[in-house]
Amino acid sequence: MEEEYLLSIKNVNKSFSGVKVLKDVCLNVRPGTVHSLMGENGAGKSTLMKCLFGIYRQDSGKFYLQGDEFNFTDPKHALENGVSMVHQELNQVTKRTITDNIWLGRYPVKGLFVDERKMYEDTKALFKRLNIHLDPRTRLDKLSVSQRQMVEIAKAVSYNAKIIVLDEPTSSLTAHEVNMLFDIMKVLKKEGVGIVYISHKMEEIFEVSDEVTVLRDGFYIGTETIENLTMEKIVNMMVGRELEDRFPAKTNKPDGIHMSVRNLTTRYKPVVHDVNFDLKKGEILGIAGLVGAGRTELLEALFGARTLKTGEIYIDDKLINNSDPHKAINNRFALLTEERRQTGIYPIADITFNSCISNIQSYKNSLGFLVDRKMKEDTDLQIKNMRIKTPNRREKIRALSGGNQQKVIIGRWLLTNPDILLLDEPTRGIDVGAKYEIYQLIINLAEEGKSIIVVSSEMPELLGITNRIMVMSNGFVSGIVNTDETTQTEIFNLSTKYLNNNREAEV
Amino acid sequence: MSGLKTDIRNNLLNRDKEWWKELLINNAIYIVIFAIIVFIIVKEPAFVSFAVFKNILTQSSVRLILAFGVAGIIILQGTDLSLGRMVGFAAVVSGSLLQRADYANRFYPDMAPLPIILPLLAAIVLCSVFSAINGFVVAKFEIHPFLATMGMMITLYGILSIYFASGAPGPQPIGGFDERYTEFVIGSTMGIPNLVLIAGITSVVVWFLWNKTTFGKNMYAVGGNPEAAKVSGVNVMTTFLLVYILAGVLYGIGGFLEAARIGSANNGTGFGYELDAIAACVVGGISFSGGIGKVSGAIVGVLMFTIISYGMTFMGLDMYYQYIIKGIIIVAAVSLDTKKYLKKS
Numbered sequence: 001m002e003e004e005y006l007l008s009i010k011n012v013n014k015s016f017s018g019v020k021v022l023k024d025v026c027l028n029v030r031p032g033t034v035h036s037l038m039g040e041n042g043a044g045k046s047t048l049m050k051c052l053f054g055i056y057r058q059d060s061g062k063f064y065l066q067g068d069e070f071n072f073t074d075p076k077h078a079l080e081n082g083v084s085m086v087h088q089e090l091n092q093v094t095k096r097t098i099t100d101n102i103w104l105g106r107y108p109v110k111g112l113f114v115d116e117r118k119m120y121e122d123t124k125a126l127f128k129r130l131n132i133h134l135d136p137r138t139r140l141d142k143l144s145v146s147q148r149q150m151v152e153i154a155k156a157v158s159y160n161a162k163i164i165v166l167d168e169p170t171s172s173l174t175a176h177e178v179n180m181l182f183d184i185m186k187v188l189k190k191e192g193v194g195i196v197y198i199s200h201k202m203e204e205i206f207e208v209s210d211e212v213t214v215l216r217d218g219f220y221i222g223t224e225t226i227e228n229l230t231m232e233k234i235v236n237m238m239v240g241r242e243l244e245d246r247f248p249a250k251t252n253k254p255d256g257i258h259m260s261v262r263n264l265t266t267r268y269k270p271v272v273h274d275v276n277f278d279l280k281k282g283e284i285l286g287i288a289g290l291v292g293a294g295r296t297e298l299l300e301a302l303f304g305a306r307t308l309k310t311g312e313i314y315i316d317d318k319l320i321n322n323s324d325p326h327k328a329i330n331n332r333f334a335l336l337t338e339e340r341r342q343t344g345i346y347p348i349a350d351i352t353f354n355s356c357i358s359n360i361q362s363y364k365n366s367l368g369f370l371v372d373r374k375m376k377e378d379t380d381l382q383i384k385n386m387r388i389k390t391p392n393r394r395e396k397i398r399a400l401s402g403g404n405q406q407k408v409i410i411g412r413w414l415l416t417n418p419d420i421l422l423l424d425e426p427t428r429g430i431d432v433g434a435k436y437e438i439y440q441l442i443i444n445l446a447e448e449g450k451s452i453i454v455v456s457s458e459m460p461e462l463l464g465i466t467n468r469i470m471v472m473s474n475g476f477v478s479g480i481v482n483t484d485e486t487t488q489t490e491i492f493n494l495s496t497k498y499l500n501n502n503r504e505a506e507v
Numbered sequence: 508m509s510g511l512k513t514d515i516r517n518n519l520l521n522r523d524k525e526w527w528k529e530l531l532i533n534n535a536i537y538i539v540i541f542a543i544i545v546f547i548i549v550k551e552p553a554f555v556s557f558a559v560f561k562n563i564l565t566q567s568s569v570r571l572i573l574a575f576g577v578a579g580i581i582i583l584q585g586t587d588l589s590l591g592r593m594v595g596f597a598a599v600v601s602g603s604l605l606q607r608a609d610y611a612n613r614f615y616p617d618m619a620p621l622p623i624i625l626p627l628l629a630a631i632v633l634c635s636v637f638s639a640i641n642g643f644v645v646a647k648f649e650i651h652p653f654l655a656t657m658g659m660m661i662t663l664y665g666i667l668s669i670y671f672a673s674g675a676p677g678p679q680p681i682g683g684f685d686e687r688y689t690e691f692v693i694g695s696t697m698g699i700p701n702l703v704l705i706a707g708i709t710s711v712v713v714w715f716l717w718n719k720t721t722f723g724k725n726m727y728a729v730g731g732n733p734e735a736a737k738v739s740g741v742n743v744m745t746t747f748l749l750v751y752i753l754a755g756v757l758y759g760i761g762g763f764l765e766a767a768r769i770g771s772a773n774n775g776t777g778f779g780y781e782l783d784a785i786a787a788c789v790v791g792g793i794s795f796s797g798g799i800g801k802v803s804g805a806i807v808g809v810l811m812f813t814i815i816s817y818g819m820t821f822m823g824l825d826m827y828y829q830y831i832i833k834g835i836i837i838v839a840a841v842s843l844d845t846k847k848y849l850k851k852s
Contacts, residue, residue: 104728116719
């Protein structure tokens, strides 16, 4: 075996009930490098990782760790052999402290009792090495997602990990936090760790990767060093066709004021302070900001899911009352939530149920019973209009890919015939091809005269599809800019404007 | 821009003005209970006395030991309906093995006096086995603890009643306990009731088990996020079994003490105790969402309940009114507890 590779995956095949999902996939990771693994959703990235960690057993093919063949039986076994994975959805005990989480499953014992002092000292030493500034005694639910992620990485390092797999680590991080993550990755690289980096975000891939391996439909497409790649080339490898552009043309024509928000302040933490803005008819307004800036909270407040302390919402100059989501829906608002799995879909229900549930009142007949036929018609119409990829409307929604689930949920809200769509991270966890379709859908809706607010952590996305961008910082609006006239730098500066509680010094 | 500045100032001021509101919401249940206690004291000043204080502690003792048992299970996102029947089982077994030699209606007429440790051990072993079965069924077959322990509750009542009827005098309340047994339970050591001492020692032991051992930390981890515990290599099955066995041990001790405390035991002894224990845990902040709960919480919960029921009885308030007040406290406690963790709208 070539010793130059820390981890070597050779010709792995895997099928599920006759369907081949991995075909002769290879991956070679050198020590001290970041190796990006790319591919659209369903390309086989997570299946490959599950084979590596022993959750699935490959049909054929071999794994080598520093030249020795191995097969892990479960993630714990892999961890003990220096191979660890930081999952997109963090699997932690949030009600316990950092130390309790890092040493979980292998607490140092002194006599009968757990050696708290050793755990604390070891955690401190670990954090110092990785340049993480957190008190090990903090409870995880007091930390931000990025901080929790760093704890998870530190945990992997504490097992003397030689290979760390990061599965979409930045999907809920903001630019600043992404940089902190990259700094830690640099420390790890210096120590000779091999990092497998799974991400959909092109900008990041080019910033951190040394090599890129692309999968498509379970096929191994190729491995290239980053110097030999361009964004177009990667996209081409991933989708097998040239994407002319990552964003569709903005054909919507904003015109006249549709909604005005005045002095909106929420009552409970995290607080959104004194928000004022206008939304034009047919406009796509982006909301940018760091995690914790209050973007989601603002959408929830508009939708009546958060109690207001002060604030008025006017639609076409008429004051409306959105004090709970039910009233908001009657006022023709729709909210697409950020956490699709938690608050969006009913996973075990079928597409029909998931499409019609928010609009269920309108399917009643005169006796108050639901009319199946109308629900079926509407669902079929949504499947067709939005090109949802599914065998039929009876499919359980959890069987669909992320992008298609998102389309079903957008379709659900469209059935309520909303005028104002609030979209919170509408393309999170969705692959490049499906993202384009969602963008097109959003622009089409705006063109039809619907007014849309999009919260996104992906700067290019905001710049690509919005007409204006409102930037939030620490619960305040720090600026509203025209998308055509702004830059990433300006937005970044605005989003850090009120950080570190220097709000008073600022003005 | 000065307008914005003023707004920010106002916001900061408002926040300062609202800190007490937060404090109130976070401690509302204790404030309400405290108010009830103050009310009782104002009505009946004699309530504040050493004798009452001692009585309350004594009455809390067995409840506290039982509450610790079910608290561990609640921390594992579970619940235990079979607690009461296990206590009854422990009480009947202990009682039937520890009757005075000269008592007329002996369960085992010809049995020589046993050392009291043996019936205690018997009670502990029996309850541990029953509880371990609960834990195994819940962890292995992923049956909801409500259902698993409900099955155990019903089954145990059957077994217990058969045993209860099998004694020499037939199905009659078991009384006439050995003096060593009664003295051990209701006597005092250096002026402190033995029950209070036993509850105190149990509290210390449970505190160490929960906070200082791998077992305790694993219990919190499995309760807080079973999946995370599993991928970190925690043996979830072992943790479940240990938590349920600890509960069984505590139920065994509790039942042993309860028979002597009341002075008799029958197949209905302990019925409904699970609800008191669970209610005390909940009022003490041991959350049904799992992974959260402290020894001090269980102690506070049990004491609150005992003080209120003792106080209301002291005032001569009808039992039925007491039920109404207790019921409302439980629901209020849970809703406020939930509010604490979901600070939204």
